[in-house]
Amino acid sequence: MLKPDEISENLKAVTDTIRNAASHAQRNPADITLVAVSKTHPVETIEMALACGHRIFGENKVQEAEQKWPALRDKYKDVVVHLIGPLQSNKTKRAVQLFDVIETVDRLKLARAVAREMELQSKRPDCFIQINTGEEPQKAGVIPSHAEAFIKECRDGLNLPVVGLMCIPPAGENPALHFGLLSEMAKTNGITKLSMGMSGDYQTAVEFGATSVRVGSAIFGVRPALTIAAL
C-alpha cells in the first residue's frame, strides 16, 4: 500500500501529464476529468486521495462500491463515483442508488432496466455507452456497427441521459486507433463526452479527445488482489 505522500505525488504527476498532453493537442486541460480508479483498494487508501482534494473516483463492482462508498459519502459530500465495470441487469437498482455516472451501458436489456430504475428512484445518473471498438468476443460493449441504432434507442426510446461513449482498447493493439474510432463515433452521434485512456495510455487518449481518463495504478500503485472480505 502506498503512503499518503506517494499518492499525493502520483496525483500531481498524472495531473501534470494530462495538462501537458492537453496543451500539446491545443486543448483546455479543464475539459479533461481525472477519474481515479480505486477498485480493490481499501477505504484507507481512498481517503489519502480524498485528503489531497481529489473527488472523482471509479469502481468496477457494485458490491465492492456498496461496502466502501456510503460511509465515504457521509464524510465527503461532493464525491462523484463512476461505475466503470460490467453491470448485470439484476443489480441496476443498487447501481442507480450508488453511482453518479454509469459508464457501461451496453445492451438493451440493461438499458431498459436502468431506465426503469431511474424512473422509480427519480434519480438520473449520467450514462455512457460502452463500445467494444476491438470487437473482442470476451469483452463487454456494443460493436461499432450496432452503435448508432443502440444509442438512438437509449436516448430517444428509453430517454436515458446518454452523455458519452466509453471504450477499453484490446491489449497489445495501438490504442490510438481505438480512441480515434470512438471519437469519430461520438461526433457522428452528436455525443460530446469520451471516457478513454487508462494508466498506460491516458496521454494518447487526451490527444485523441478524451474528456475523462480512468487512471488506477498510476495513482494508487499495484492493485491488491482482494482487500474487501467476501468478494
Ligand SMILES: *Cc1c(COP(=O)(O)O)cnc(C)c1O
Ligand atoms: C481497472 C480499470 C481501469 C484502470 O486501470 P489502470 O491500468 O490501473 O489505470 C480503467 N478502466 C477500467 C474499465 C478498469 O476496469
